[in-house]
Amino acid sequence: MQGRVDYRLAVQAVLRDFRAGRVQRRDICDAHPDLLRAAGYSGEQTQDPCPVCAKGCVKLVSYVFSDELKRDNGRIWPTQDLSPLMKLREAKLYTVEVCPDCGWNHLRFQMIVGHGGTGRGRKASR
Numbered sequence: 001m002q003g004r005v006d007y008r009l010a011v012q013a014v015l016r017d018f019r020a021g022r023v024q025r026r027d028i029c030d031a032h033p034d035l036l037r038a039a040g041y042s043g044e045q046t047q048d049p050c051p052v053c054a055k056g057c058v059k060l061v062s063y064v065f066s067d068e069l070k071r072d073n074g075r076i077w078p079t080q081d082l083s084p085l086m087k088l089r090e091a092k093l094y095t096v097e098v099c100p101d102c103g104w105n106h107l108r109f110q111m112i113v114g115h116g117g118t119g120r121g122r123k124a125s126r
Contacts, residue, residue, distance in 0.1 A: 003111070003112045004110070004112075005109060005110045005111075007106065007107045007108055007109060007110075008108075010107075011051070011097075014106065015051050015052075018052070025052065025102075028052065028104060028106075029052055029053075029102045029103040029104045029105075030103060030105070031098055031103040031105040035061065035096065035098055035105060036098065036103065038061045038076055039059040039061050039100050040059075040100055042061065042076045043060060043100075044061075044062075044079065046058055046059065046060060046097075048097070050099035050101060050102060050104055052102050052104040053099060053101055053102035053104070055099075055101040055102065056101050058097040058098060058099050058104070059097070059098050059099075059100060060079070060095050060096070060097055060098075060108065061076060061095070061096050061098055062076065062078070062079050062093055062094065062095040062096075063076060063077065063093070063094050063096075064077040064085065064091050064093050064094075065091065065092045065094070066085075066089075066092065067090075068088045068089065068091075069091070077093060079093070082113055085113045085114060086113060086114060086115060088113075089114050089115060089116060090112060090113075090114040090116065091112070091113050091114050092110060092111070092112055093110065094107060094110050095107070095108045095109050095110070095111075096108060
């Protein structure tokens, strides 16, 4: 793993604005139907209650993007098995938290994975 960006502070800012009345619920609970479907079929269940409706727990949906993936670019990727991505020079994995009940969704974190080399396989040592 090369790097990880956590978006918890951004999530907290959005929720603070929502609770203060500066943002409407319809503006933050606007998950696309395809994202809701992905959460229902492929989402990773969490124990984290939805921060908006608290009806159920959010699910995590991860998507992978890499110039090397070609037809698999943008597909849902299980975060439990990143080893195939480590064979790539670089891949970006975006994980979104989604509430299937109210449609809340927000980017939770982004990871950059891969070996970072210039060719196929591991980077050569000097």
